[in-house]
Amino acid sequence: MDAHIKELISAYLDKALPEAERARVEAHAAACAECRAELEDTRRVSAMVAGLPKRELPVGFMERLQRRRAAEESPASAVSWFPAPARMAAFAAAGLVAGLIVYQKGRAGLHYEPAASHFADTRGFDSRGVSLKGLPEPPPPAAPEPRPPSMDDLASSAAGSSAADAKAAPAAPAADSMTNEQLHGFLDQEQKRMGIREIAAPRAANELQRERADGAQPMSRAEAMAVVRQMTDDIARANAFKAMKTSPVVALDGGSAPRLLSKSEEGPMEEYAAKPAVASGAGAGSVAMVSSGKDSFDVSMPVAAQAGAAGAIAPAAKRAPQSSALRKAAATRGLTQAAPGGFGRAAAQRIPTAGSWQGQSSTLRGPGTATAGTDAEWAALWERLDPETPAPAADLSRYRAVAVFGARGQTSVKVLSISSVSGKIVVLYAAAGTGSDGTPYRIALIPRSSAPVVFQKAR
Amino acid sequence: MSEEELLKGHAATVYNLALRLTGNAADAEDLAQEALLKALKALPSFRGEAQASTWLYRITVNAWKNRVRAEKRRAFWKSVPLASLLMGGRDGEEDGAGDLKAADAPLDAGLEQEETSKAVQGALLELEEESRAVVVLREIEGLSYEQIAQTLGLPEGTVKSRLSRAREALKAKLKAFAKAG
Numbered sequence: 001m002d003a004h005i006k007e008l009i010s011a012y013l014d015k016a017l018p019e020a021e022r023a024r025v026e027a028h029a030a031a032c033a034e035c036r037a038e039l040e041d042t043r044r045v046s047a048m049v050a051g052l053p054k055r056e057l058p059v060g061f062m063e064r065l066q067r068r069r070a071a072e073e074s075p076a077s078a079v080s081w082f083p084a085p086a087r088m089a090a091f092a093a094a095g096l097v098a099g100l101i102v103y104q105k106g107r108a109g110l111h112y113e114p115a116a117s118h119f120a121d122t123r124g125f126d127s128r129g130v131s132l133k134g135l136p137e138p139p140p141p142a143a144p145e146p147r148p149p150s151m152d153d154l155a156s157s158a159a160g161s162s163a164a165d166a167k168a169a170p171a172a173p174a175a176d177s178m179t180n181e182q183l184h185g186f187l188d189q190e191q192k193r194m195g196i197r198e199i200a201a202p203r204a205a206n207e208l209q210r211e212r213a214d215g216a217q218p219m220s221r222a223e224a225m226a227v228v229r230q231m232t233d234d235i236a237r238a239n240a241f242k243a244m245k246t247s248p249v250v251a252l253d254g255g256s257a258p259r260l261l262s263k264s265e266e267g268p269m270e271e272y273a274a275k276p277a278v279a280s281g282a283g284a285g286s287v288a289m290v291s292s293g294k295d296s297f298d299v300s301m302p303v304a305a306q307a308g309a310a311g312a313i314a315p316a317a318k319r320a321p322q323s324s325a326l327r328k329a330a331a332t333r334g335l336t337q338a339a340p341g342g343f344g345r346a347a348a349q350r351i352p353t354a355g356s357w358q359g360q361s362s363t364l365r366g367p368g369t370a371t372a373g374t375d376a377e378w379a380a381l382w383e384r385l386d387p388e389t390p391a392p393a394a395d396l397s398r399y400r401a402v403a404v405f406g407a408r409g410q411t412s413v414k415v416l417s418i419s420s421v422s423g424k425i426v427v428l429y430a431a432a433g434t435g436s437d438g439t440p441y442r443i444a445l446i447p448r449s450s451a452p453v454v455f456q457k458a459r
Numbered sequence: 460m461s462e463e464e465l466l467k468g469h470a471a472t473v474y475n476l477a478l479r480l481t482g483n484a485a486d487a488e489d490l491a492q493e494a495l496l497k498a499l500k501a502l503p504s505f506r507g508e509a510q511a512s513t514w515l516y517r518i519t520v521n522a523w524k525n526r527v528r529a530e531k532r533r534a535f536w537k538s539v540p541l542a543s544l545l546m547g548g549r550d551g552e553e554d555g556a557g558d559l560k561a562a563d564a565p566l567d568a569g570l571e572q573e574e575t576s577k578a579v580q581g582a583l584l585e586l587e588e589e590s591r592a593v594v595v596l597r598e599i600e601g602l603s604y605e606q607i608a609q610t611l612g613l614p615e616g617t618v619k620s621r622l623s624r625a626r627e628a629l630k631a632k633l634k635a636f637a638k639a640g
Binding site for chain 2: 007009010011014016041042045046048049050051052053054055056057058061062064065068069072
């Protein structure tokens with residue numbers, strides 16, 4: 001069959017061919033049985049897709065839409081907490097008990113800060129993720145039940161809940177189950193109370209729903225607990241990441257207090273290579289190799305070699321949400337494996353550097369960051385820093401460069417750590433001092449990769 | 460267009476588009492609601508030059524694309540052992556780029572009564588996302604190449620070639636059904 005004709009068939013069926021080509025297809029098809037069959041098959045498939053049945057809106061769609069709209073418009077409230085209402089429809093009260101423990105414990109342990117503006121790419125972390133603001137707000141006056149519900153409340157909550165919810169849904173058939181409406185009302189309240197704006201859809205819940213596809217089945221207690229646990233796990237993770245963004249400290253494994261590197265610890269190390277420490281003319285700043293070898297920028301954190309390096313990220317990744325009560329509950333339900341390492345699975349993996357440079361640039365103005373992944377970019381980077389001196393030798397086929405610049409007049413800029421977190425390379429740096437007449441910079445070579453680099457400025 | 464007209468007249472369209480893009484009722488509802496909320500917010504600035512339906516298609520498809528991107532970024536959540544526990548050790552079977560397809564693939568039972576519809580929706584889900592959007596907009600919503608190009612922000616030529624390739628792929632997957640039908 002004529003390959004060219006074959007390419008035209010699709011457009012021919014859509015009547016999207018110019019006259020001449022249309023005629024050619026027709027002429028060819030008249031003579032070629034194979035092409036006629038091809039045409040017919042394509043037409044049939046096209047019709048099959050077009051023939052997919054139209055669905056009615058699910059029952060309650062508009063109500064849920066309005067509720068979600070109201071929630072999005074009120075300042076401290078909730079957005080689709082559970083993405084999958086059908087599956088959650090019969091989330092058992094037993095599950096909520098587990099959920100509550102997590103949340104109440106979790107509240108003390110969680111540590112949310114306003115998003116740091118200098119973080120280049122927060123979307124990358126999780127656009128639908130946790131975004132919490134100023135945590136312990138007083139419950140909004142509109143909340144029908146400002147008192148934090150206790151476990152004892154659950155039965156009554158399940159059976160009747162607030163007036164609004166009662167209107168929206170029939171009373172629960174039994175004390176140990178909730179209707180979807182009641183559940184949503186209750187969760188909305190919970191979120192208001194905690195000031196949570198949005199929680200990412202827990203994957204497990206989603207997948208469960210698709211996997212089992214039995215929308216009306218109640219979740220078992222174990223399932224519910226597992227889902228809730230994953231959610232808190234997600235929150236802790238997000239938290240840890242956030243804390244890492246905003247804090248210049250890195251927690252030590254095993255619960256010891258984190259510490260900042262002192263100046264002396266970070267100080268000059270042995271010579272590495274290339275660029276001569278020359279103070280060239282025209283006031284170009286001096287350049288000196290400051291470190292080399294595999295372990296520069298040591299943040300005194302043993303490399304989190306094992307996935308179980310729990311809590312390796314930041315103090316905020318406390319284990320509080322994994323209460324002993326829950327652990328016990330999990331154990332009795334055979335769920336002990338559920339979280340063997342506890343939180344902090346997104347442990348930071350420190351990235352070795354193959355060399356680094358620091359100096360003062362007389363030509364560069366203003367603070368910033370840069371990366372260089374090619375020889376051209378490398379040359380351009382140095383050109384900006386010091387047009388008088390050629391760029392030092394570096395193998396950009398094996399390494400990529402990350403660079404941080406202080407503000408004009410600052411005396412130094414330091415890289416505190418370079419680590420891999422959730423598939424990103426996080427460069428934590430700090431600039432300090434005043435009174436110099438240049439712009440401090442620091443450049444480090446790290447192994448080549450295509451992972452996105454985010455720069456975080458420590459306080 | 461008033462809010463009521465928007466919702467009364469187009470919610471079902473948006474929902475059906477979402478359903479064919481995501482392949483399951485729960486995600487479809489979530490996506491449709493997100494798109495409608497965005498549309499409601501943007502309604503004051505809707506100038507009525509474009510057809511309301513194409514405008515809504517664009518909002519829906521963009522919201523869906525954002526989700527797909529987010530899902531891809533969130534691939535690492537899948538490594539949480541809990542998921543594998545609940546999935547009965549399914550974790551690890553697929554990795555990397557296959558994640559999304561795998562996440563999308565299973566259909567809600569009962570969504571498609573008919574074998575054929577099921578197979579068609581399944582085949583759609585196996586298409587790469589952008590091709591899926593092209594096919595759905597063309598075959599189900601009946602948009603012209605030009606409208607699809609505008610909705611998806613693609614050149615018309617790309618729409619044409621994507622559609623041709625996607626139909627080829629669908630044909631291969633649906634061979635049994637196409638012959639029988």
